[in-house]
Each structure stands twice: as C-alpha cells, then as structure tokens.
Amino acid sequence: MLRILAGLILVLGLGSAATAEDIDKTVLTISGKISGEESVDLSIRQLTQLSRVSYTTSTPWHDGKVSFEGVLLGTLMKHVGATGENAEFIALNEYRSTLPVSDFKEHSPLLAYMKDGKYMTIRDKGPLFVIYPFDDKPELKTEVFFSRSVWQIRSIEFR
Amino acid sequence: MTRVNLWHMAILGGFLITHFVFWTYFYVSYSIEQEQVRSLDYDTVWSATNGRNEFYRFSSSVNRYLNTNDQSDLDDVLLKYEILLARMDTWSSGSFKNFLNNSPEENSVFEQLSYDLSGLSPMLQNLPNEGGSTVQTSLQEIAKKVEKIAGRSYQSSIERFAAERRDFQDRLMTEKRIVMGLLVLATCLLAVVMRQNWILKQANAQIAGDTNQLSFMAKHDALTGLANRTLVDEHLRYASEHLAADEVLLAVALDLDGFKAINDTLGHAGGDALLVALSKRLNDYVDGIPGKNLAARVGGDEFLLLFWCRKRGMEFETTIRFLAGQFNSPLDTTIGSLLVGTSIGYAVATEREEIESVILNADLALTEAKLEGPGTALRFATPMRTRLERRLQIERELPNALQNSLIKPHYQLQFNIVTGEPIGLEALARWNHGDIGPVSPMEFIPIAEASGDIVELGRLMLRAACRDVLFLPDHMRVSVNLSMIQLLNDDVIALVTDTLRETGLSPNRLKLEVTESVIMHNVDLVESVLSKIQELGVSISLDDFGTGYSALSYLSNFKWDELKIDRSFVIACETSPKALNIVNVIKSLADKMNADLLVEGLETREQADTFRKLGCRYGQGYYFSKPIPVEQLREFPMNVDQEEKTLTKLGAAAHN
Numbered sequence: 071m072l073r074i075l076a077g078l079i080l081v082l083g084l085g086s087a088a089t090a091e092d093i094d095k096t097v098l099t100i101s102g103k104i105s106g107e108e109s110v111d112l113s114i115r116q117l118t119q120l121s122r123v124s125y126t127t128s129t130p131w132h133d134g135k136v137s138f139e140g141v142l143l144g145t146l147m148k149h150v151g152a153t154g155e156n157a158e159f160i161a162l163n164e165y166r167s168t169l170p171v172s173d174f175k176e177h178s179p180l181l182a183y184m185k186d187g188k189y190m191t192i193r194d195k196g197p198l199f200v201i202y203p204f205d206d207k208p209e210l211k212t213e214v215f216f217s218r219s220v221w222q223i224r225s226i227e228f229r
Numbered sequence: 230m231t232r233v234n235l236w237h238m239a240i241l242g243g244f245l246i247t248h249f250v251f252w253t254y255f256y257v258s259y260s261i262e263q264e265q266v267r268s269l270d271y272d273t274v275w276s277a278t279n280g281r282n283e284f285y286r287f288s289s290s291v292n293r294y295l296n297t298n299d300q301s302d303l304d305d306v307l308l309k310y311e312i313l314l315a316r317m318d319t320w321s322s323g324s325f326k327n328f329l330n331n332s333p334e335e336n337s338v339f340e341q342l343s344y345d346l347s348g349l350s351p352m353l354q355n356l357p358n359e360g361g362s363t364v365q366t367s368l369q370e371i372a373k374k375v376e377k378i379a380g381r382s383y384q385s386s387i388e389r390f391a392a393e394r395r396d397f398q399d400r401l402m403t404e405k406r407i408v409m410g411l412l413v414l415a416t417c418l419l420a421v422v423m424r425q426n427w428i429l430k431q432a433n434a435q436i437a438g439d440t441n442q443l444s445f446m447a448k449h450d451a452l453t454g455l456a457n458r459t460l461v462d463e464h465l466r467y468a469s470e471h472l473a474a475d476e477v478l479l480a481v482a483l484d485l486d487g488f489k490a491i492n493d494t495l496g497h498a499g500g501d502a503l504l505v506a507l508s509k510r511l512n513d514y515v516d517g518i519p520g521k522n523l524a525a526r527v528g529g530d531e532f533l534l535l536f537w538c539r540k541r542g543m544e545f546e547t548t549i550r551f552l553a554g555q556f557n558s559p560l561d562t563t564i565g566s567l568l569v570g571t572s573i574g575y576a577v578a579t580e581r582e583e584i585e586s587v588i589l590n591a592d593l594a595l596t597e598a599k600l601e602g603p604g605t606a607l608r609f610a611t612p613m614r615t616r617l618e619r620r621l622q623i624e625r626e627l628p629n630a631l632q633n634s635l636i637k638p639h640y641q642l643q644f645n646i647v648t649g650e651p652i653g654l655e656a657l658a659r660w661n662h663g664d665i666g667p668v669s670p671m672e673f674i675p676i677a678e679a680s681g682d683i684v685e686l687g688r689l690m691l692r693a694a695c696r697d698v699l700f701l702p703d704h705m706r707v708s709v710n711l712s713m714i715q716l717l718n719d720d721v722i723a724l725v726t727d728t729l730r731e732t733g734l735s736p737n738r739l740k741l742e743v744t745e746s747v748i749m750h751n752v753d754l755v756e757s758v759l760s761k762i763q764e765l766g767v768s769i770s771l772d773d774f775g776t777g778y779s780a781l782s783y784l785s786n787f788k789w790d791e792l793k794i795d796r797s798f799v800i801a802c803e804t805s806p807k808a809l810n811i812v813n814v815i816k817s818l819a820d821k822m823n824a825d826l827l828v829e830g831l832e833t834r835e836q837a838d839t840f841r842k843l844g845c846r847y848g849q850g851y852y853f854s855k856p857i858p859v860e861q862l863r864e865f866p867m868n869v870d871q872e873e874k875t876l877t878k879l880g881a882a883a884h885n
Contacts, residue, residue, distance in 0.1 A: 129323065130269050130272050130323045130324040130325075131276075131319045131322065131323045131324075131325075132322055132323050133322045133323060133326070162308065162312055163279065163282070163283050163286070163312045164282075164286070165279060191311075192308070192311040192312060192315055193311055193314050193315045193318065194315070194318075195315055195318075195319070211268060212268045213267075213268045213271035213272060213275075216268060216269075216271070216272045216275075217272075217275065221315075222312065222315065
C-alpha cells in the first residue's frame with residue numbers, strides 16, 4: 071500500500087501531469103469476489119489496453135461539458151472475472167461508496183482515466199473517476215448517482 | 230330546456246377547465262428540473278462535509294509529521310494537501326460555485342481560504358525547518374474558514390428544504406382545493422345529467438301517455454267509447470292469424486230501426502244519449518260472453534259485434550236471441566227511458582280463411598234483414614251473396630242501360646172508375662236486361678238512387694213520358710215519379726220547364742208524384758220546389774199515401790192536387806171494416822183539401838166496386854190495365870163512348 075502511495079506521489083508530484091513512465095505504476099487494486107488471486111493490481115496502461123469508451127457530459131463538479139475516456143466498469147469486471155452483487159469503491163480521501171453491480175449493465179458507468187484527453191492527477195480528481203452518462207440519461211442526475219460517482223479511486227472490492 | 234342546457238354546458242366547461250388546470254399545475258410543479266436542483270443541493274452539502282473531513286485529515290497528518298519528522302508522513306501530508314486542493318477545485322466549479330455565488334459573504338471567505346491554502350505550499354516544502362507553530366496557526370485560521378463554509382452550506386440546505394417543505398405543503402393544499410372543486414363540479418354535472426334524464430323521462434312518459442290517448446282515440450268511437458272500424462280491422466287481422474281450430478268467430482251487424490225518426494223527434498242530443506246508453510248495454514253483453522269479444526260502432530246507428538269463442542258451447546241462435554232481447558227493455562238515458570229496435574245480420578267464420586269475408590257476410594245478412602222489416606235477425610246464407618252479385622251487376626250496367634235507352638217507360642192507365650173513362654197514365658220504368666231478363670224497378674230504382682244514376686233515369690223518364698203522351702187525346706194526363714235524390718241533386722224546376730218547352734206538352738197534362746218519405750226528408754226545400762213546379766201549371770200528387778206518417782203539417786201546408794191511396798188499403802179493406810172507415814176519412818180529407826183521390830192496386834172487380842161505393846172516383850190497377858209499352862198504348866181506345874168495350878177488354882187482359 072505504501073508502495074502505491076509513494077508511486078502516486080512520484081507520478082503525480084505536486085500538481086504535475088502524468089509522464090510516460092508513470093502510467094505503468096499500479097493505481098488500482100481489485101479484490102473480493104474475483105477469479106484467481108486474492109487481488110489484482112492494475113496500472114493505467116493495463117486499463118487503457120481494455121476497450122476504450124468515452125463520454126462527454128456535464129457533471130455537478132465541473133463547469134460546462136467535460137470529455138471522459140476510460141473503460142466501462144462492466145468490461146473491467148469481466149476482465150478480472152469478478153462476481154457479486156455490489157462493488158465497494160474506496161477513494162484516496164477514505165471516501166467509500168457501494169455501487170450495485172446491476173448499475174454496470176443498466177447505466178454503463180465509466181471508470182475514467184482521462185479527462186479532456188489527459189490523464190488525471192489527484193488534483194484533477196484522478197487518477198480514476200466513476201462517471202455516469204448524466205447528459206444521455208437525465209434521470210441519473212440524482213443524489214443517488216452523484217454519490218456513486220467516486221473520484222480519486224484507489225481500490226474496488228466485489229462483494 | 231334551453232336554460233338547463235346552458236347550465237349543463239357551463240358546468241361541463243368548468244369541469245374541463247379545472248381538469249386542465251389541475252394537470253398542468255401537477256406537471257409543472259413536479260418538473261424534473263426541480264428534482265435535479267434538489268439533488269445538486271444534496272451534493273453541495275455532501276461536498277462541503279467531505280471537504281471539511283479532508284481538511285482535518287490533512288491537519289492531523291501535518292501534526293503527525295511534526296511529531297515524527299518521518300519521510301513517509303511527509304508523503305501523506307503532501308497527498309492530503311493534493312486531495313484538499315482538488316476539493317477546492319470542486320468548490321470553485323459546478324454546483325458548489327453556484328452556491329457560493331448566492332452567498333457573497335461565504336464567497337469572500339472561500340477566496341481567502343484558497344489564498345491561505347496556496348500559501349501553505351511553500352511552508353510544507355520547508356517543514357519541519359520553518360517551525361510547526363506558524364503552520365499550526367495558519368491551519369487554525371483555515372479551519373475557521375472551512376467550518377464557516379461547510380456550516381453555511383448545511384444551513385442554507387436546511388433553509389432550502391424548509392422552504393421547499395412549505396412550498397410542498399402549499400402545493401398540496403392547492404391540489405386538494407382543485408380536486409375538491411373537481412369533485413363539486415363532477416357532482417353538479419351528475420346532478421344536472423340526472424335532472425335532465427328525469428325531465429326526459431317525464432317528457433317520454435307524457436309522450437307515451439299522449440300516444441296512448443291518440444292511439445285510443447284513433448281506434449275508438451269518440452261518442453260511445455266503443456271500438457271503431459280501425460280496431461275491428463285490427464282485431465280481424467289478428468284473428469285471421471291466430472284463430473285456433475277449436476275456435477270460431479261470430480260477426481254480428483246491427484242497424485237500429487227508426488233511429489232517424491228518433492233523431493228527428495228528440496234532436497241529435499237525444500239520439501246521442503240513446504247511442505251512449507245502448508253502447509254500454511251492448512258492451513256489457515259482449516263482455517258477459519266468454520272469449521276475445523269486441524263491440525264496435527261503425528256508423529251513425531250501425532254496430533258490429535265480434536265474438537271470438539270456443540266452438541264447444543257456442544250456440545249462435547241463442548246468442549243472437551239474447552242479443553235481440555237486449556232491445557226489449559227500455560234504455561235509461563240522460564233524457565229518460567227510450568226503446569229502440571234493431572235489425573240483425575250475422576255470419577260465422579270457422580276457418581281463418583273465412584274471416585276476411587265474415588263482416589261483409591254479416592252486412593249482407595243485415596241488408597236482407599232490413600228488407601224483411603224491423604226487428605228481423607238473419608244469418609248469412611250463400612244466396613245473399615248471389616243477390617249481392619246481381620245487385621253489383623245491375624249497378625255496373627245501369628249507366629250503359631240508361632245511355633242506350635234500354636230502360637224505357639211502360640204506362641199503366643188510370644181510370645174514372647165511375648164512368649170507366651181513361652183519364653191518364655203513370656209512367657213506370659222497365660228494364661229488359663239482355664242476360665238476366667226483365668229487372669224490376671223495385672230492384673234497380675234503389676240501386677240507381679244509391680249510385681246517383683236516378684237523376685239521369687228521372688230525366689229520361691220525364692222526357693219520354695212527355696213525348697209519348699202527346700199522341701194521346703188531350704184530356705189524358707201523364708204521371709211521372711220524382712225521387713228524393715232528384716229533388717236534392719238536380720234542378721228539377723229547370724228540367725220540367727225545359728222538357729215542357731222541348732216537347733210542347735201543355736203543363737196541365739203533366740203530373741209529378743212524390744212519396745211521403747221525400748217530403749219528410751226536407752220539408753221546406755221540397756215544398757218550395759214543388760210550389761214552383763205547381764206555378765208552371767203542373768199537378769203534384771202524393772204517392773203511397775197512408776203508409777208513412779201522414780203528418781198533418783205537410784198535408785195542410787202544401788196544396789196537393791192529388792192523393793194516391795196505397796195498395797195496402799185495397800187489400801186491408803177486403804177484410805177490415807176499420808180500413809173502410811179510414812178510407813172514408815181520407816176521402817173527406819181529400820175533398821176538404823180540394824184534392825183528387827186515386828186508388829192504386831185495384832186488381833178485382835170487387836175491389837173496384839168497393840171503392841166506387843165509398844165515393845172514390847179514380848183508380849188504377851191490374852183490373853183495369855197492367856203497364857204496357859208505348860206501342861200498345863197507341864192501339865188503345867181512349868174515348869168515353871168506348872168505355873164498356875174498354876173495360877171488358879181490360880178485364881180480359883188482366884186475367885191473362
């Protein structure tokens with residue numbers, strides 16, 4: 071865990087943008103009901119190798135429309151062979167939010183690693199950010215889905 | 230009705246408008262946008278709370294590092310700082326920025342907060358050399374600002390929720406009121422519709438009542454309340470479809486005897502009173518017999534009774550006898566007790582097919598019954614139909630017979646029975662029909678009267694008589710009968726005037742005969758016409774005298790030239806001394822009226838002698854001469870000196 075933290079600080083420095091080497095550092099740990107090992111560590115590069123999806127939408131936390139790029143949580147789940155009904159997302163600021171797995175299929179939330187074509191720093195609410203397609207589905211613009219939009223994600227546990 | 234409609238429309242309109250308002254209000258007040266605004270409100274509070282937590286984590290991380298001076302703790306400080314800066318970015322954009330823009334005081338606090346935080350960056354780089362106290366003092370200042378913003382965010386959110394709750398309650402009240410209004414309007418609408426239904430129902434009931442009344446009036450006689458011809462037809466039509474094998478339909482036609490005289494003596498009110506009382510009695514009688522029976526009034530004094538009964542136990546003759554018995558006791562009418570007689574004809578239908586003709590048959594039987602005299606009841610028999618067909622044939626061929634002069638006068642001579650001298654002759658119509666042989670005037674005259682052909686027949690007879698008598702000696706006068714129809718429908722005065730002028734016959738050689746019944750029909754009119762004819766010089770004779778009412782009024786009012794004693798007296802005088810007395814009275818009456826007296830129907834020498842002895846001077850009959858055609862008339866000796874010869878010859882002729 072310390073290693074990840076140190077890596078993150080190195081990667082992100084004090085507000086600096088990600089560099090080519092940084093994207094190979096582990097940024098996400100997936101645990102719980104997954105196939106094989108106890109947990110899986112993933113780097114930005116590994117994530118970018120999964121099929122990319124981009125959403126352009128407005129959010130309550132940004133001015134105007136923002137373009138996000140990343141991997142669908144459903145895709146990621148399949149990739150790590152995860153099962154279970156809920157996924158607990160834990161952020162760097164100790165924020166925790168539980169997303170029902172059914173959301174992945176129903177609303178296609180994105181695990182974004184890029185904002186407006188750039189990798190996100192911690193300052194940018196990176197490195198990973200759950201984004202729902204709010205503009206495409208206005209009914210998602212409720213406190214329920216705002217609370218599920220976790221940023222500065224550090225780990226996911228399937229239960 | 231129009232007023233109710235207006236109300237109806239107004240309430241319906243109000244109902245629809247209120248409905249529209251309700252739903253519009255409902256949708257507008259629950260717009261999705263408002264929903265989203267509230268969601269963002271939650272998010273703002275949440276973001277403020279998290280920002281506050283992040284600050285305290287950062288603050289404790291700094292303290293820990295100041296205590297331990299450990300590199301890994303410094304890393305944590307920097308991470309927490311980075312996270313805190315990210316939070317500040319969040320607060321300066323999106324929905325949080327909107328919240329700050331709406332609270333100017335907090336906005337300036339936030340600007341200082343951002344400034345203070347960015348000022349921490351160089352201090353953190355120099356830790357722990359710079360000394361913790363400066364950082365800690367700075368952190369305490371920052372804490373106050375974070376608390377202020379977070380507190381404000383929470384408070385404003387609460388206020389907003391409170392306002393929203395009030396708003397929500399107001400909206401709920403408004404909605405309740407609108408719904409109440411809708412309910413009230415719906416109730417009114419229902420009430421109006423129900424009232425309208427009620428009105429419609431009333432109107433329908435009234436129409437139905439009127440229809441029943443009309444229907445009753447259409448099928449019943451207004452005066453007596455009995456069924457009329459329409460209902461009879463309906464009843465018969467129904468019977469012709471439903472008469473069962475063990476059932477029978479008896480149709481009885483009645484015609485009151487002498488009803489006209491009752492009307493004439495008691496007036497129409499009296500006649501009506503009689504009809505009403507009689508109708509009730511007939512109806513009671515009909516109702517008293519088991520079956521689907523009907524009593525109807527089908528003419529002024531004509532009634533029709535239908536008995537639809539079982540064959541078993543139905544005795545037609547008994548039924549008719551009891552029916553006739555109903556006329557034996559006086560009727561209690563509004564003008565007193567009245568007795569009236571009737572003629573009855575009846576017919577029976579035992580099969581459905583016979584129903585069609587059952588009324589006609591009963592009428593035929595009635596016609597024949599009337600001919601037989603008052604109080605007769607006859608059951609229909611097939612020969613009646615034959616006679617009817619003969620009557621119809623006569624009626625059909627009468628116009629043609631008149632046109633082609635197939636009907637001609639025969640003449641019966643009239644004599645001075647004291648001297649035996651022929652004094653005149655009576656023209657009598659004769660019709661020798663090609664197919665059915667000679668047709669009696671007794672048969673075709675009534676038919677001609679009914680069809681109106683009597684007018685043409687009368688003209689024809691008058692012209693022929695006037696022409697034929699010209700060939701006879703001047704003292705010979707000719708008598709021609711005038712019928713009632715002629716007097717009413719033809720200009721008899723003009724006819725007589727013209728005929729006399731055309732033929733050149735002297736008026737004093739013409740004598741016109743009318744019966745009592747003609748006078749009775751319209752005394753004033755007939756007397757005035759006859760007076761004018763008399764003024765032309767033509768004589769007027771009263772025919773069939775003594776058979777009718779012989780009312781003294783018209784005997785005295787009009788100056789009759791001649792009275793003709795009816796043949797019934799001739800027969801009566803053979804056996805009854807009383808009849809002889811009456812003839813005596815008539816003789817003196819005629820003398821007093823200065824009228825001639827002529828005896829009709831003398832058939833034997835004895836009869837001629839009897840009347841001669843009574844002082845009667847004139848007579849006619851088979852004893853003297855039967856009616857003969859004009860050709861034979863010319864061969865007849867007409868002079869006084871040939872009297873004996875004539876009488877002998879005539880006597881011989883009469884016995885041929």
